[in-house]
Amino acid sequence: MKYFFLALLLVYSGATGGQSLTLAECYTLAEQHYPVAKQRDLIRKSSTYSLENLSKGYLPQVGLYGQATYQSAVTQIPIHLPGVEIPTLNKDQYKIYGEVSQSLYDGGVIRQQRQTQETNAAIEEQKLDVELYKIRERINQLFFGILLVEEQIKQTVFLENDIRLGLKKAEASLANGVAFKSNVDILKAELLKTDQRKTELNTLQKAYRDMLGLFIDRQLDEHTILEKPTALSSSQDINRPEIKMYNSQWTGIEAQRKLLRARTMPRLSLFVQGGYGRPALNLLSNNFETYYIGGLRLNWSLSGFYTLKHDKALLDVSQQTIDVQRETFLFNTNFTLKQQTAEINKYNILLATDNEIIMLRSNIKNAASAQLENGVINSNDYLREVNAEDQARQNKLVHEIQLLMAQYAQQNTTGNSL
Numbered sequence: 001m002k003y004f005f006l007a008l009l010l011v012y013s014g015a016t017g018g019q020s021l022t023l024a025e026c027y028t029l030a031e032q033h034y035p036v037a038k039q040r041d042l043i044r045k046s047s048t049y050s051l052e053n054l055s056k057g058y059l060p061q062v063g064l065y066g067q068a069t070y071q072s073a074v075t076q077i078p079i080h081l082p083g084v085e086i087p088t089l090n091k092d093q094y095k096i097y098g099e100v101s102q103s104l105y106d107g108g109v110i111r112q113q114r115q116t117q118e119t120n121a122a123i124e125e126q127k128l129d130v131e132l133y134k135i136r137e138r139i140n141q142l143f144f145g146i147l148l149v150e151e152q153i154k155q156t157v158f159l160e161n162d163i164r165l166g167l168k169k170a171e172a173s174l175a176n177g178v179a180f181k182s183n184v185d186i187l188k189a190e191l192l193k194t195d196q197r198k199t200e201l202n203t204l205q206k207a208y209r210d211m212l213g214l215f216i217d218r219q220l221d222e223h224t225i226l227e228k229p230t231a232l233s234s235s236q237d238i239n240r241p242e243i244k245m246y247n248s249q250w251t252g253i254e255a256q257r258k259l260l261r262a263r264t265m266p267r268l269s270l271f272v273q274g275g276y277g278r279p280a281l282n283l284l285s286n287n288f289e290t291y292y293i294g295g296l297r298l299n300w301s302l303s304g305f306y307t308l309k310h311d312k313a314l315l316d317v318s319q320q321t322i323d324v325q326r327e328t329f330l331f332n333t334n335f336t337l338k339q340q341t342a343e344i345n346k347y348n349i350l351l352a353t354d355n356e357i358i359m360l361r362s363n364i365k366n367a368a369s370a371q372l373e374n375g376v377i378n379s380n381d382y383l384r385e386v387n388a389e390d391q392a393r394q395n396k397l398v399h400e401i402q403l404l405m406a407q408y409a410q411q412n413t414t415g416n417s418l
Contacts, residue, residue: 013268020225023408026139029216031132034212039128047121052115057110058103065144077282087286097275101297107265110256119252126245128385133241135215140405142212146226146402149205153198155397159390160194162365163187166382169373171223179334183379190383232407234341238333240415246326253319260311266300333413340410347403361389 031037167187174184213220272294280289335350368385371377 004239012161016151018221020227021218021220021229022100023143023229026143026212026216027136029218030135030139032284033215033217034132034135036128036131039173040125041246043121043128045123047117047300051114054110055109057113058104060100060102062095062098062100064098065105068092068094077395088283089283089286090120093277093278095277097273097277097291099271101269101271103267103269104268105261105268107267108262109259109265109267110257112262116252116259118246118253119255123245123252125246126241129241130245132259133415139212139215140408142208142215142413143226144401144408145210147206147228148398149201149208150226151397151401152394153201153205155390155393156194156198157203159386160191161392162369162386163191163194163383166190166369166372166379166386169369170379173373173375180378186379186383217262229404229408231404232411234407235332235414236337236343237362237416238330240329240333240413242329243326243415245327246322249322250319253322255314256311257315262307263325264304264308266298266418269297269299270294271297329349336413337410340413343406344403344410347406349398350399351396351403352397354392358389358392361385361392363390 071093072091074091078084078086078134079086165186170183170187174181197280209220209224272292274290274292276290277290278288279285279293281293365385368377368382371384372379
């Protein structure tokens with residue numbers, strides 16, 4: 001019979017669509033469904049297109065050119081021979097030609113441009129990771145808020161049972177003529193107040209579940225079980241995505257430094273040029289003719305050396321700025337960690353005495369219950385002790401959840417994975 005009821009319970013749980021969620025799963029789902037996460041694919045696509053465009057620099061480069069000019073003078077041969085007519089070039093000249101060139105050595109510009117592009121894409125992804133990581137703090141607040149409300153609802157049920165027990169005894173005393181009707185009314189009013197409290201907590205729980213469901217793109221109802229996380233040990237190692245972002249930014253500046261040097265190097269290429277014009281290669285011919293020419297070409301722009309020193313200095317300043325940002329971030333993070341460590345220690349101390357307080361309050365309440373039954377105290381006295389015990393239990397529940405929140409907030413601050 002026991003296994004029959006257990007099977008019915010499992011079937012009922014499946015029929016209600018119950019699901020369980022861990023805090024880690026909420027982190028993952030929230031990061032996947034947060035709108036800004038769509039930028040990751042855009043960053044990667046943009047980087048792929050840029051890298052493919054840069055790779056085209058290794059292919060032969062083709063160009064088509066043309067010009068028509070009129071000049072004030074042309075080359076003439078200052079020799080006059082009898083019977084020989086030396087042609088004079090026309091002052092209007094025309095040329096159209098195409099050129100194919102193949103880079104043999106570019107100083108490593110294309111290679112460094114590709115490295116710079118890859119580094120920039122990594123930086124953008126790290127910035128996105130930093131933005132997405134901020135969601136975890138909000139998920140913590142909602143997740144632990146739901147757990148706290150759930151525990152408060154359970155405690156409210158215990159409080160309700162104590163009030164009903166007192167009400168039953170007060171009604172018995174009233175029936176025996178040893179209590180006033182006001183004692184019964186006081187307990188009934190307190191019972192209604194407890195029902196109101198349950199309504200408030202259920203409404204608050206639904207609001208928290210709706211907000212968490214919006215973040216993780218899931219419908220969360222009263223059948224959804226949030227698994228209570230286990231306690232964590234303290235860790236001061238910082239592995240936040242901001243650190244990776246600063247490292248990527250530093251690497252990006254080093255890539256820019258290499259690109260700066262590459263742009264001051266000479267370039268060597270093969271080229272073939274073919275065209276049609278007047279004059280062609282024969283400067284003494286005044287006719288339209290085709291022509292071609294090919295060979296090696298060396299280009300070396302020295303103007304880059306003019307600003308090379310200051311360009312390097314600017315990169316040094318950028319690296320120093322990143323170092324200051326990293327140092328500031330670590331300072332603030334360590335400051336937060338010290339505050340959170342103090343919070344964790346505080347809640348551990350409070351929890352160490354919570355059980356003792358609850359035990360004492362429970363003893364006092366039980367004694368008050370017996371006294372109420374014997375007419376020694378009235379309903380107000382009994383409720384005072386019931387509420388005192390309830391407050392002690394509420395304090396413990398709050399301290400337990402606050403301890404977990406502080407531990408996971410510290411984990412979120414350090415960036416250590418679950």
